[in-house]
Amino acid sequence: MAAFLYFLPKVQAGSPDAVRALDAIDRPGYTFRGVNAGPGGDPGQVVGYFHGHEARVRYAPGEQQWRKIPGVDAWVGFYTADPPGPDDLVRPDPLPGVPVTLGDGRDWIVPVLLAWRGDEDGAGFQWQLPRRTDLDDEGRWVPGDVVPRYRELFAQGQRWFDYITQRFTAKADESDDVDDPDATVEITLDTQEYFDTALAVLSANYRLGRAEVALLGLFDDDVPGRVLNTAVDFPTFQAWLQKKTPPASGPIVDGPGD
Secondary structure (H helix, E strand, C coil): CCEEEEEEEECCCCCCHHHHHHHHHHHCCCCEEEEEECCCCCCCEEEECCCCHHHHCCCCCCCCCEECCCCCCCEEEEEECCEEEEEEEECCCCCEEEEEEECCCCCEEEEEEEEEECCCCCCEECCCCCCCECCCCCCEEEEEEEHHHHHHHHHHHHHHHHHHHHHHHHHHHCCCCCCCCCCCCCCCHHCCCHHHHHHHHHHHHCCCCHHHHHHHHCCCHHHHHHHHHHHCHHHHHHHHCCCCCCCCCCCEEEEECC
16 A cells, blocks of 8 residues: 655654644554654654555655655655555545546546536536535525535635636636636735645545645646636536527526525
């Protein structure tokens, strides 16, 4: 099996620092192995989840790739010949989605947060995130808000949707070239927010952080946009536009609780 390894300098197994670091990794059953010198040369603990292969939890610089995790006194690595992939990092209850090829050449399932529906009954976007069931003023069961676990993801998906639809509308107003990069929009995303939002979408289904994505080489200039557009089903909307005349008011979003 493939998995990430983590190195925690100058700590001992079971220490509060180690526990806090592993909380972010979000997986029980880790093996700790003390080493006299790890990445960077300090003693500490190599930590990893290799169920049934615990001997692989070790520091072997000639067989592994490592990088420092920015802002944290920890390192992340993997065996060069066996980098972890989507099957190794998937969460127990991933959201439904579609495969997107990332920078490592493998297909990862990107959750579809919004789905475009266009048929004889109407057209519009509908949120797909799990929602609570609530009661209306007449005591009838109705869809409620997104469950707490996914509310931040909902907010990030909404922001990207607002950005991409505003950009699309502005371009469509200017010309038929919907890829014109000079279209003026009011909602902007800086580079950090762009990549972080794509990471948030991926990490809904996979145990990934910034350092893990960078170490595996999952992102390039193009990948985050494809991840985010897939998450809001924009390719389906664009394909529909090629066959149908869109509603005069533009795409409609059925928001949670509406």
